[in-house]
Amino acid sequence: MTTTRRGRVGAAAAAAAAATALFLASACAPGPSGGGDTTPAAPTNEVSKDIASAGEVTLAVWDQNTDGGISEAQEQLNAEFEKMYPNVTIDRTVESFSDLKTTLKLALSSNTPPDVVQANQGYPDMGAFVSGGMLRPLNDYAELYGWDGYYPKSLLEQNSFSSDGKTWQGDTLFGVSQTGEVVGIFYNRKLLAELGQPVPTTLAELDSAMAAAKAEGILPMAFGNLDKSPGIHLFGVVQAALAGAPAVTELVSGQGGAWTDEPSRNAAQEIARWAQQGYLTPGTNGVSRDDAIAEFSRGGALFTLTGTWMQQPLQDAMGTDVGFTTLTSESGPATTGGQGLAWAITSKSAHPDVAAAYIEFITNAKAAQLLLDTGNLPTVLPSDYQPEPGTLAADIATQYRDVQKADGEVPYLDYATPTFYDTITAGMQELLGGQADPQQFVDRLQKDYAAFLTSQK
Structure with missing residues (x-):
């Protein structure tokens, strides 16, 4: 099942409030801050598409897809993902763009952040999250799922930073986008x-x-x-x-x-x-x-x-x-x-393979057609798409x-x-x-x- 903002806003606010002090100390500006190195470590585990073997998983997802057609599309995609992987439950929190900017910065600093989030590109959000060690690098999943061939290079660059968060459009991918x-x-x-x-x-x-x-x-x-x-x-x-x-x-x-x-x-x-x-x-x-x-x-x-x-x-x-x-x-x-906000995996997610499979599912060519059917613009338009x-x-x-x-x-x-x-x-x-x-x-x-x-x- 999925839960909407009405059922989840209290949890979001609680997580935000609990993390305020930590965020202010560690994630206010690009580049490592405080006394320690906050650069996210490169993943060392082998990545896999075998989602069924992950066991029962509740995947916490935060997004800002509130407008008409995109909200409908997101609900459909979530339901189809759960149908394909019965062992996975999507626990969705949906916020407006401005609300997400406020609550997400705080929630990612907590000990129990969501697994998948939409992160605004650039220094204010993604750069701060990367420098704070809050997002998982995705270069390995880009290779596994072929994202580096599906998306134009210029769009991947907008979702990339140096590993320390100091340089936007760096060499490390931290998200992919669903919509153009x-x-x-x-x-x-x-x-x-x-x-x-x-x-x-x-x-x-x-x-x-x-x-x-x-x-x-x-x-x-x-x-x-x-x-x-x-x-x-x-x-x-x-x-x-x-x-x-x-x-x-x-x-x-x-x-x-x-x-x-x-x-x-x-x-x-x-x-x-x-x-x-x-x-x-x-x-x-x-x-x-x-x-x-x-x-x-x-x-x-x-x-x-x-x-x-x-x-x-x-x-x-x-x-x-x-x-x-x-x-x-x-x-x-x-x-x-x-492109729209980047879908990213948080560094503390216990289920990165499931999170990556979810991101692939809601952004791939099949998802693009569903987005078109619900009045949305996918990041990559099918070459044969010719509306009336x-x-x-x-x-x-x-x-x-x-x-x-x-x-x-x-x-x-x-x-x-x-x-x-x-x-x-x-x-x-x-x-x-x-x-x-x-x-x-x-x-x-x-x-x-x-x-x-x-x-x-």
């Missing part, structure tokens, strides 16, 4: 046609369409930033359209550039102007992501900006009236995206393939430093609320970024 993701613009086909506007593929076209909507008394973009993480997506999309994917990728990876460079500053100016001119939902910092998307789905706005994980809910609500597009920079397609033209599914598949082919996907911006999630989300709330101007916003990002780069030398 593209952050872009969902649009109301009917309203866009009535306004006589083309489907926007550039920032200028998007701005023109929003101005036309505003002139007709239509909310240009339903956008809620109460949850904080949507602000990262908004800035990421606009920044990529102005700077291009190569420049932003280098910036996030610490390979070049600065957050105070002209394209980033111009992106902040553009977003501040949208807020000032009423292009975004009024009081956007006090509006939840779900409420903003619901407003769009009811026909209350021309656009909403979010990720492809909202495909099934919007398709269910709007049918053929909803479309999806991404923006192109001067250097080609460019938008935030790549003119549908939301077709729009998303086309954009995902085109952006990947052009190397136009930019990593999520919060991967940049251990503290960047808090820095950029707070900064975006101030920028949207008018408490900070664009220069102050980019200065704040650069201060965090520069301090981290200095600490790495």
Whole structure:
């Protein structure tokens, strides 16, 4: 049987509270901390696919697959896994993304962490977990299950670190992802046609369409930033359209550039102007992501900006009236995206072979088809997948393939430093609320970024 968040949230909170002191002492920043070496030891046992011989196993799994289609898919996959392996029971805890970021950091520090978790890539989460010795390296399982041949190298690199957690995109794999993701613009086909506007593929076209909507008394973009993480997506999309994917990728990876460079500053100016001119939902910092998307789905706005994980809910609500597009920079397609959170095995799991078999089961080619059937985007699209033209599914598949082919996907911006999630989300709330101007916003990002780069030398 599986247990949902309603039945498990108390246990999650208890584990989090019990581990707070230990986490704060050992896992606040990349690189070993405290007095001992926290680098995870390389696994020494031979790995196996023989799950039946593991005996009766309860596999504790924590994930953030809460949205419509992906929640349905996860339940189906869990049930099918238990049917294939009757000796295994999946004990599932499901949290929202923001809740998981809070509770997981604490629970992994306890003596009884879950076996399998979804870990956000980059320094703030995966890097801290790796440096704290909390995640098991997966290179051996990648060889056993062929993950290093199934997934594009660039996506495996996003789920990799050096073994000490100091270098993102290092030589050690710590997770694989189940879903592909593209952050872009969902649009109301009917309203866009009535306004006589083309489907926007550039920032200028998007701005023109929003101005036309505003002139007709239509909310240009339903956008809620109460949850904080949507602000990262908004800035990421606009920044990529102005700077291009190569420049932003280098910036996030610490390979070049600065957050105070002209394209980033111009992106902040553009977003501040949208807020000032009423292009975004009024009081956007006090509006939840779900409420903003619901407003769009009811026909209350021309656009909403979010990720492809909202495909099934919007398709269910709007049918053929909803479309999806991404923006192109001067250097080609460019938008935030790549893949969903990495599925990882905790270092204290007593059942790593079972955990690896579970991850393989929910991410392989067969799982990809189930994900498509439930309105989701798998990390690796089947080569013969061709959805009906003119549908939301077709729009998303086309954009995902085109952006990947052009190397136009930019990593999520919060991967940049251990503290960047808090820095950029707070900064975006101030920028949207008018408490900070664009220069102050980019200065704040650069201060965090520069301090981290200095600490790495």
